[in-house]
């Protein structure tokens with residue numbers, strides 16, 4: 001049976017590479033993936049799955065219900081691109097100003113490849129397979145939107161798996177962690193309020209630019225003074241927007257930043273410390289601070305049982321040279337929203353080597369040799385879990 005899967009993947013590969021290149025040439029931003037979603041829905045339909053489109057905006061769900069009782073496995077792939085003008089020299093490079101610079105074109109291809117293969121082997125399975133094609137991962141809104149549209153409550157998955165291809169690991173390496181994979185990612189906005197006035201008469205005004213400077217400095221004490229040295233935390237202020245002229249004291253200043261952590265605990269601690277410090281410092285200087293959390297995602301933390309199952313599955317796939325733990329990466333991914341609702345595993349699939357341009361870079365190119373490996377890991381996981 002396993003050899004037959006390898007052969008089937010090899011047979012499907014030329015068509016999958018063609019699909020991947022077409023997706024790469026036509027990238028679409030989060031919640032605008034209409035062409036992409038149309039292709040996904042069409043192929044799932046052709047494979048004989050029941051398809052629901054427009055789930056949480058532009059999401060697509062394909063269900064293979066075997067009609068026999070058994071567990072439900074959910075496989076999730078993200079489908080959006082980034083607002084990056086592509087500078088790769090690929091013959092199928094995007095020219096529309098957006099780019100699949102994170103490899104989500106590969107994710108779509110691998111999940112679809114597995115869906116098509118498994119639909120053809122429905123008779124060997126018991127239970128339900130649910131393929132989730134999620135929009136808008138890059139600004140971590142798509143998972144929440146699909147969940148609000150009942151993707152979890154409709155299917156109650158027993159396990160949820162997914163992969164992110166990873167350019168900085170050699171093709172043939174599969175990274176599986178038994179706990180944290182990626183960090184939480186939260187954006188915040190602070191409005192620092194003062195009282196506008198003449199730059200020459202500061203005593204008649206309350207200067208929000210000066211208060212902002214104090215707040216920004218004080219925010220750097222959150223990680224250095226409130227979080228244990230062996231825990232990871234980041235507070236970055238990336239935007240300061242305020243003032244209209246050199247001799248005018250503004251009414252308010254807007255500060256925007258990002259918060260990262262590897263555990264839910266530290267995440268909460270940092271969020272509340274940022275709010276407390278901003279308000280405390282601003283008030284001590286006669287101003288005020290309003291704190292708002294914008295979009296965010298929890299850390300991606302694998303279930304150890306599901307992770308060790310995936311480790312075993314991946315280890316049996318020809319072409320996979322090594323399966324092991326990988327460094328926790330301080331990027332965010334809203335796969336966390338799924339894994340927090342069902343035991344799951346998000347694994348990294350090596351797709352190049354450490355010298356390649358990193359994800360989100362305009363010259364990002366991944367190694368297509370990773371594609372059959374991802375298809376086969378998904379397919380074997382499903383055959384193992386639903387094939388018993």
Ligand SMILES: [Zn+2]
Nearest residue numbers: 102138359360
């Ligand atoms: Zn990304």
Ligand SMILES: [Zn+2]
Nearest residue numbers: 102103104164
């Ligand atoms: Zn990504």
